[in-house]
Amino acid sequence: MILKTEYIAPCSMAYIRHTGPYGPGNIETMEHLKHWAKSRDLMNGHSVILGIAQDNPQIIPPETCRYDACILLPDGYSGSGSGGNSGRNSGGSSDTEKEVHLGSITGGKYGVFTIDHTAEAVKQAWEEVFQQLFKENYIPDSSRPILERYKAELIEQHLCELCIPIL
Template sequence: MIINVENISPSRIAYIRQTGSYGLGNIQAMEHLKHWAKTNDLMNNKTVILGIAHDDPQIMPPENCRYDVCILLPEGYLIENADVQLGDIAGGKYAVCIVKHTTEAIKQAWAEIFQKLSADNYLPDPTRPILERYAAPLIEQHLCEICVPIN
C-alpha cells in the first residue's frame, strides 16, 4: 500500500445522504447523484465524486449509518434542484491511497490503511471526514482513492 500526502482544497459540494446499512443503498445513492449531475451538465472528464461514510458500522447500528455521496461543484455553481443538498469539504492535509475500484480491494484497503498510517507516523485527524474519491481519470482505469485527513 502506497500512501501519498496531498493538500486537498476546500470545496463546495452537492450531496445526497443515504441512511442505513452500507452497501446497496450507497450504490443507489451514487446512481441517483450521477443522474442528477448528468442532467445538470456536471459529468465530464474533470468530475470528482466523493463518498463519505460518517459512521463505523462496528459501533453504530447499521440502520443508523450515514453515507454521503457528493460531487465537487465548480466555483459559483448555483443549485436550483431540491434533489441534492449543498455542503462544504473543509480541505487540508490528507494521506491518499490509490485502490482498485472493487469491493474486495476497497475492503482490504480500509482494513489496512490505519495500520499503514501509524507505521508511517501519520496521525489521523478525527475532526474531518475520510473521503472515498472517485475522479474521472482514475475511474477510467478502475481505480479510486481513500483520503484520510491527517494532522
C-alpha cells in the same frame, strides 16, 4: 499500497444522503447522484465524486449509519434546482430535488491511497490503511471525514482513492 500526502482544498459539493446499513443502499444513492449530476451537465472528464461514510458501523447501529454520495461543484455553481433541508435520502421519494443538498468539504492534509476500484480492493484497503499511516508516523484526524474519491481520469483506469484526514 503506496501512501502519498496531499492538501485537499476546501470546496463546495452537492450530495445525497443514504441512512441505513452500508452496502447496496450506498450504491443506489451514488447512482441517483450521478443521474442528477448528468442532468445538470456536472459530469465530465474533470468530475470528482466522493463517498463519505459518516459513521463507524462498529459503533453506530447499522440502521442509523449515514453515507453521503457527493459531487464537487465548479466555482460559481449557483445551486439552482437543488433544495430540501432534511439531509436525508428517503429512498422512495419521487421528488429528487428535495434529496439533493449543498455542502462543503473543509479541506486539509490527507493521506491518499490509490487502489483498484473493486469491492475486494476497497475492503482490503480499509483493513490496511490505518496500520500504514501509523507505520509512517501519521495520526488520523477524526474531526474530518474519510473520503472515497472517484476522479474521472482514475475511474477510466479502474482506480479510486481512499483519503484519510491526517494531522
